[in-house]
Structures are given as C-alpha cells and as structure tokens.
Amino acid sequence: MPHREAPVMITVTDLVDSLGAGFLRTVVPAGDAEVHDVALPEPGDTAGQPGELVLGVGVTDRAGALALLERAAGASAAGLVLKGPAARDPQVARAVRRLAGPALVELRPHTSWAHVVWLLRGVIDRASAPDSGALGTPGPHSDLFALADKAAEIIDAPVTVEDAQSRVLAYSARQDTTDPARVSTIVGRRVPPETLTHFRASGVFRRLARSSDPIWTPAGPDGTLPRLIIPVRAGGEWLGSIWAVVKSPVAPERIRELGDVASVLALHLLRLRAEADIARRVSAGQLRAALREGAVPGRGPGAAVALPDGPWRVVAFGSTGTADTAGGTGGTGGAGGAEGVRRQLDLWESVARRFGWHQPLLADLDGLLFALVTERPPSRRRVTPGTPADAGAGTLDWLRQVLSETRAHDPGLYAAVGRPAHSPDQLPRSTAEAVELHRLIAAGRLPLPHGTGTVLMEDAWDAVVIERAKAAVGTGTGLLGGPLAALRAHDEEHGTPYLATLAAWLDHFGDPQSAARLLRVHPNTLRYRLRKLQEAAPVDLSSPRLRLALRLQLTARRGVYQELGVIRLFSLRVVRWAVRSTLVRR
Numbered sequence: 001m002p003h004r005e006a007p008v009m010i011t012v013t014d015l016v017d018s019l020g021a022g023f024l025r026t027v028v029p030a031g032d033a034e035v036h037d038v039a040l041p042e043p044g045d046t047a048g049q050p051g052e053l054v055l056g057v058g059v060t061d062r063a064g065a066l067a068l069l070e071r072a073a074g075a076s077a078a079g080l081v082l083k084g085p086a087a088r089d090p091q092v093a094r095a096v097r098r099l100a101g102p103a104l105v106e107l108r109p110h111t112s113w114a115h116v117v118w119l120l121r122g123v124i125d126r127a128s129a130p131d132s133g134a135l136g137t138p139g140p141h142s143d144l145f146a147l148a149d150k151a152a153e154i155i156d157a158p159v160t161v162e163d164a165q166s167r168v169l170a171y172s173a174r175q176d177t178t179d180p181a182r183v184s185t186i187v188g189r190r191v192p193p194e195t196l197t198h199f200r201a202s203g204v205f206r207r208l209a210r211s212s213d214p215i216w217t218p219a220g221p222d223g224t225l226p227r228l229i230i231p232v233r234a235g236g237e238w239l240g241s242i243w244a245v246v247k248s249p250v251a252p253e254r255i256r257e258l259g260d261v262a263s264v265l266a267l268h269l270l271r272l273r274a275e276a277d278i279a280r281r282v283s284a285g286q287l288r289a290a291l292r293e294g295a296v297p298g299r300g301p302g303a304a305v306a307l308p309d310g311p312w313r314v315v316a317f318g319s320t321g322t323a324d325t326a327g328g329t330g331g332t333g334g335a336g337g338a339e340g341v342r343r344q345l346d347l348w349e350s351v352a353r354r355f356g357w358h359q360p361l362l363a364d365l366d367g368l369l370f371a372l373v374t375e376r377p378p379s380r381r382r383v384t385p386g387t388p389a390d391a392g393a394g395t396l397d398w399l400r401q402v403l404s405e406t407r408a409h410d411p412g413l414y415a416a417v418g419r420p421a422h423s424p425d426q427l428p429r430s431t432a433e434a435v436e437l438h439r440l441i442a443a444g445r446l447p448l449p450h451g452t453g454t455v456l457m458e459d460a461w462d463a464v465v466i467e468r469a470k471a472a473v474g475t476g477t478g479l480l481g482g483p484l485a486a487l488r489a490h491d492e493e494h495g496t497p498y499l500a501t502l503a504a505w506l507d508h509f510g511d512p513q514s515a516a517r518l519l520r521v522h523p524n525t526l527r528y529r530l531r532k533l534q535e536a537a538p539v540d541l542s543s544p545r546l547r548l549a550l551r552l553q554l555t556a557r558r559g560v561y562q563e564l565g566v567i568r569l570f571s572l573r574v575v576r577w578a579v580r581s582t583l584v585r586r
Contacts, residue, residue: 018277022235030103033078079103144170234266287363294425311420316434320412357393473556486537498533
C-alpha cells in the first residue's frame with residue numbers, strides 16, 4: 001500500500017496547551033480550527049484570514065475587543081488573543097459564543113506581546129516549514145549551546161543547561177576541567193542517579209522549584225566540585241537551570257549577568273517545549289490514522305511520524321488497579337477518562353524514553369492508550385536484561401522486558417498485543433485485536449500471565465473465540481427453545497442442580513469420575529442426575545453438534561449460571577435435593 005501524506009494540523013488548543021497556562025489561557029474554545037499563522041491587524045483592515053490567530057495588541061477595553069472580534073469572525077480567523085480586562089469581559093465571551101468563533105484566548109498580564117509573537121511564530125513555522133524535517137528534531141538547540149558558551153564566558157567556568165528533569169540540553173566548552181560527575185552527565189545526556197541523590201539530599205531541587213534565587217553548593221563526595229546554579233523560570237514556572245562548576249564564589253555582578261542569560265534561555269526552553277508538545281500531538285494524530293485506517297504518512301519532510309520497518313504489532317496498555325485511567329475499564333469517555341488517558345500517555349512516554357525508545361510511537365484512541373512496536377524476527381538478537389535498552393527499543397521483546405521491570409512497582413500494568421501486521425492496511429485489524437484482549441482483561445475474563453504482563457492474541461485465541469461465540473449466541477434470546485430453558489425452570493422450581501451437572505459433564509468430556517469430583521458428589525449420583533435431567537428436558541447428549549450448542553449457551557449465560565461456580569450459588573439447594581433423592585432411592 002503506498003504511503004499517504006497526513007496533513008500537519010495545529011489547533012488553537014494545541015498552541016495554548018503547548019505554551020502552558022503561565023502564558024495563555026483558553027477563555028472560550030471554538031472547535032478544532034487549524035492555525036497556520038499569527039496576525040497583527042491594522043486599524044480598519046481585515047482582522048486576519050482563515051486559519052490565522054489574531055493578536056489584539058493595544059486592545060484594552062470592551063468596545064475595542066468587540067469590534068476586533070466582529071472583524072476576526074468575519075474573516076473566519078481561528079482565534080483571538082486579548083490581554084487584560086478585555087479578555088475576561090463576560091460580554092466579550094458571550095459575543096464569541098453567539099458568533100460560534102473564533103476561539104477567545106487570554107494573554108496573561110505579566111507576558112510580553114513580543115515574546116508571545118516570537119514563540120507562536122517559531123512553533124508554527126517549525127511545524128509547517130517544508131524543509132524543517134520531522135517535528136521535534138534539533139534545530140533551535142544550537143542557540144542553547146551559544147547561550148551556554150555565553151554563560152561560561154561571563155563567569156569563566158564550564159556550564160551545562162538542563163531541563164526540569166535533569167536532562168542536558170546544551171553545554172559549554174572547557175568541560176575537561178570539571179569533575180567526574182560532570183563528565184558522566186554530558187556523556188549520558190542526563191545527571192547520573194548518584195549525583196542526583198546528592199543534590200536532592202542537599203535540598204537543591206526543592207529550592208529550584210520554589211525560588212528564582214541563585215544556589216551555591218559546596219564540594220561533595222567522590223570529587224564533586226562546588227556548583228553555582230541559576231534557575232530558569234518563565235511565568236512563575238520552573239523550566240530548567242544553568243549549572244556552573246566553580247571553584248570559588250562568583251561576584252554578584254556576574255551572577256546578575258547570568259540571570260539575564262537565564263531570562264533569554266527561558267524563552268528558548270518555552271519554544272522547544274512547545275515544539276516538542278506540538279510534535280507529539282501531530283505524531284499522535286498521524287499514528288491514530290494509521291491504527292484506525294491504515295493510512296501511513298511518508299518519510300519525507302513534514303511527516304511527524306515515520307514507521308520503522310515491519311512487521312508491526314499494536315499494543316493496548318491497561319492497568320487492573322485503576323478504573324479511571326486508560327486500561328481500568330477502557331474507553332469510558334468523559335473528562336475523567338480523557339484525563340486518565342493523558343496521564344497514562346505521559347507515564348509511558350517517560351518510561352519508553354528512560355528505557356531507550358527516544359521517539360516512542362504512542363497515541364490515545366477512543367479512550368485507550370496504544371503503542372506500535374515492531375516484531376523482531378527470530379533470527380535477530382533478542383534483548384536481555386542488562387544490555388543497553390536501545391539495542392531493541394520499540395520491539396516486542398523490548399516491551400516485554402520493560403513491562404516486566406515496570407510491573408515490579410505496579411503489578412496491575414499489562415499490555416494487550418494484537419497479531420503482527422505485515423503491511424499498513426493490516427494495522428486496523430491488529431488494533432481491533434488489541435482492544436478485544438484489553439476488554440477481556442479489564443473485565444476479569446482473561447487472567448494475566450505471570451511475569452511480563454504481556455498478553456498476545458496467539459496465546460489467548462481460545463478465550464477470544466469463546467467470547468465472540470458468547471456475543472453471537474447472546475443471553476436474551478440465546479436459548480431458542482432448547483432444553484436449557486426447561487432445565488433452568490426445573491432448577492428454580494425444585495431446587496435441583498441440573499444446569500451445574502450438565503455444565504460439569506460437558507466440560508469433562510462426559511467423564512463421570514472427573515465431573516463428579518468437580519461437583520463433590522459420587523459418580524453414581526452424577527449418573528442419576530443425568531438420567532433425571534433428561535426426564536425434565538429430553539436431550540440427546542450423544543450428538544456432538546448438540547453438545548457444542550449446549551456448551552455455547554451455558555457459556556453465554558455465564559453471568560446467570562456462573563459456569564463452574566454455579567455449584568456455590570446452588571449449594572443449599574443441592575444439599576436439600578441430595579437428601580430428598582437419597583430418601584426416594586431408599
């Protein structure tokens with residue numbers, strides 16, 4: 001099947017969410033209108049064009065806001081950004097709802113219009129530029145390295161720029177004069193665990209999260225040199241930090257200069273975060289299309305997701321311990337369900353990257369969280385514990401290993417895996433199979449295997465066949481005049497256990513010894529019951545077709561009869577019936 005290009009679409013909601021609540025807030029949403037540019041309207045001119053985000057620079061009162069809104073709505077603009085009281089005016093909000101658009105967005109009071117224009121244009125241009133390649137690829141990172149060199153020049157010391165998760169985004173020159181902890185940080189692109197433990201115990205991260213003040217830490221264990229740490233914040237949010245390896249205290253005026261660098265860094269980090277968030281949204285949208293329709297974007301420019309070589313398997317994630325997240329009940333919908341899926345998406349993205357899958361193929365679809373992994377042919381080397389995760393990242397073997405380790409902290413996690421898809425048009429089939437397995441596990445009708453928590457369709461096909469047959473037979477009209485209706489009525493009227501007896505006999509291939517052991521009765525008692533139940537409802541148990549039909553009907557009515565557990569429901573009646581039968585035989 002040829003690859004089809006999926007359009008790269010950014011909505012107003014995408015932009016607001018990517019920049020964060022510290023800068024923008026949606027006052028009145030208006031669907032999922034696509035945004036491809038920002039507009040600064042001149043007085044008297046048309047306020048934007050279809051797909052543009054109109055910026056209300058200079059609009060401070062209700063009259064100006066309503067006038068600009070009318071012009072933006074007439075131009076079919078995607079959204080209108082206002083600042084101050086005009087954005088929160090109830091009459092403006094009512095007018096937006098009456099016009100059914102554009103979306104109304106508030107620019108936070110402390111935020112500069114110039115900064116927002118730079119951020120919005122950077123994100124939109126990065127997403128739509130034909131020569132930008134895949135979204136989220138390094139580009140603006142080169143600016144971070146230049147800023148790192150500038151910071152190092154100011155304080156005459158090597159520095160690193162790190163995000164709030166202690167991942168290294170950029171570093172300056174002269175790192176050869178630092179300590180082993182810094183060298184490990186740069187090589188691994190993240191702060192080593194033992195170094196993190198040291199700084200966490202010193203309260204560094206608590207201070208970074210709460211304050212904009214610079215932090216000085218003395219020398220630590222294992223040759224760790226002193227550090228000067230400058231928080232990088234924007235809109236009250238901690239985005240990252242500058243870490244300088246210094247051997248003596250730094251002059252206050254140099255620290256102030258370093259604070260200016262941190263302010264510029266904040267804008268770059270916001271832009272990078274927004275681009276990464278937009279890239280994830282676009283990639284997830286294209287992956288949804290692949291899972292639902294088998295439509296796969298090409299590998300050329302503008303494609304946010306490109307599939308690795310197949311065959312592929314679709315995985316549905318879930319957890320038996322929660323009912324409000326992706327996997328508890330699955331596809332519950334509503335705000336709570338959507339929020340649960342987003343939390344699961346964030347969790348599994350973090351897990352995937354921690355284990356070496358740096359561009360995980362994850363997407364939410366119809367209230368569930370899915371991944372697309374590759375099927376590693378048997379001839380290739382398998383991933384084993386202790387080897388680098390990157391060696392098989394994104395493969396089925398890798399998933400088994402990761403899930404096994406993750407389940408040590410959350411035993412309820414599981415992955416339902418559809419059969420391999422050898423071409424993109426088979427992805428919807430694999431998706432449907434993963435959903436089918438997930439629903440069986442979530443409903444408690446398919447036990448999880450010990451160890452990995454990974455359930456493959458090939459390993460659970462029998463349970464799926466039975467569930468499909470149950471659904472076809474049904475519980476309302478599934479008896480169709482057969483003998484089960486008469487046996488059920490007899491059990492209810494006389495307290496007999498004929499249904500339990502018939503189910504046990506069918507499940508044990510007509511072996512009276514095994515069936516009697518299950519029912520905890522003598523084999524002769526079971527034979528006697530079989531004779532009596534055929535008097536109540538004549539049935540030819542020698543017919544294979546009839547035995548199959550009876551077993552399917554009993555299975556479909558499992559909620560009524562509890563299948564083999566029916567003996568517990570009828571326990572008191574069984575005792576009374578057995579006593580009466582014994583007296584009659586005597």
